[in-house]
Amino acid sequence: MTKFVRVIDTKRCSGCRSCVAACAVENYYTPDAPWNVMMEYEVGAYPNVRKVFNTMGCMHCENPSCKAACDAVGAKAITKNEYGVVLIDYDKCIGCGYCAAVCPYGVPQLNTNVEPLSPGKAEVAYEAIPAAERHPTHRKKAKVAEKCTFCWHKLEQAIADGKKDRIGKDQAYTPTCDLVCPTQARFFCDLDDPGSTVAEVIGEKRATRLKQEFGTGPQVYYVLEGDGH
Amino acid sequence: MKKLIIAVALAAMAGAGFAAGVAETSQQIKAGKINVGNKKSLSADGRFHNIHGNAVGLPCSTCHVGALKDNSLLARKDDKLGSGAPGPVDRSTCLACHKEGGPATVFYGSAAK
Numbered sequence: 001m002t003k004f005v006r007v008i009d010t011k012r013c014s015g016c017r018s019c020v021a022a023c024a025v026e027n028y029y030t031p032d033a034p035w036n037v038m039m040e041y042e043v044g045a046y047p048n049v050r051k052v053f054n055t056m057g058c059m060h061c062e063n064p065s066c067k068a069a070c071d072a073v074g075a076k077a078i079t080k081n082e083y084g085v086v087l088i089d090y091d092k093c094i095g096c097g098y099c100a101a102v103c104p105y106g107v108p109q110l111n112t113n114v115e116p117l118s119p120g121k122a123e124v125a126y127e128a129i130p131a132a133e134r135h136p137t138h139r140k141k142a143k144v145a146e147k148c149t150f151c152w153h154k155l156e157q158a159i160a161d162g163k164k165d166r167i168g169k170d171q172a173y174t175p176t177c178d179l180v181c182p183t184q185a186r187f188f189c190d191l192d193d194p195g196s197t198v199a200e201v202i203g204e205k206r207a208t209r210l211k212q213e214f215g216t217g218p219q220v221y222y223v224l225e226g227d228g229h
Numbered sequence: 230m231k232k233l234i235i236a237v238a239l240a241a242m243a244g245a246g247f248a249a250g251v252a253e254t255s256q257q258i259k260a261g262k263i264n265v266g267n268k269k270s271l272s273a274d275g276r277f278h279n280i281h282g283n284a285v286g287l288p289c290s291t292c293h294v295g296a297l298k299d300n301s302l303l304a305r306k307d308d309k310l311g312s313g314a315p316g317p318v319d320r321s322t323c324l325a326c327h328k329e330g331g332p333a334t335v336f337y338g339s340a341a342k
Contacts, residue, residue: 041299056304063338096269102336106303215338
């Protein structure tokens with residue numbers, strides 16, 4: 001069974017936001033609905049204070065509360081596929097915002113307006129790509145919810161190419177945020193692979209999952225500094 | 230000590246009473262006996278607020294906290310809310326009713342730790 005998992009080592013993260021920028025370019029960022037957000041806060045007491053950086057994308061929970069809420073309102077726009085990836089079908093989304101309201105991590109964002117990146121100026125290169133030529137997860141629409149997809153367009157390609165074992169290793173098959181980290185604070189691969197890097201990092205660095213009291217079973221692990229909650 | 234025990238017992242009874250009330254309200258909403266409208270939206274006049282504010286009777290401050298803690302890991306917690314907005318929502322409040330075994334629609338489960 002495949003279970004894609006990400007590990008983020010906040011002890012190594014320098015807060016450079018390369019992952020945020022990479023996600024923005026890879027996933028047709030629109031200002032109203034960022035898919036990867038950098039949080040920062042301080043820990044400790046003066047004079048021994050440190051800054052903690054923590055990037056937040058979708059946790060692709062085992063029991064996603066966003067899906068439960070979406071099902072409850074009858075939209076059924078959110079699915080969790082056999083690879084554990086939680087996706088939103090923009091054509092089914094009714095824009096109620098319940099997914100955003102119930103997610104313990106505040107991850108789904110209602111894209112109220114698909115605003116241009118440079119209002120009044122020419123479109124940036126990726127904005128000019130017609131919706132029909134984009135992967136379905138990149139066909140941005142106003143008044144629908146969006147969130148990180150674990151770069152599903154890349155994972156799907158790996159599966160189609162029979163290269164599932166290259167996920168987390170090859171550029172074409174690995175979520176872009178995980179590729180660009182200059183401090184090697186991010187890891188992504190199938191947890192159930194023998195010799196899985198994420199399993200190793202989780203074990204060695206005692207990585208944990210955030211807000212476990214919600215019982216959603218997030219598939220993103222954090223090596224934490226401080227007591228973010 | 231005796232006062233503390235009584236206070237805890239009263240709080241537990243009040244909690245149990247509240248949960249029973251929510252369970253009943255939830256059933257009545259699902260049965261169409263309480264009208265919370267059909268507008269599936271987070272807007273103040275939508276079902277979401279009709280259920281929590283009007284049907285269940287929660288004051289705004291139950292969910293909308295003035296500000297979240299610095300180390301609160303909620304994406305976009307630093308976004309500026311609109312003028313007059315009642316403040317962000319601490320999702321831990323939702324657990325009281327929406328966890329598995331709770332009186333309302335279940336959003337939160339019991340995934341293996």
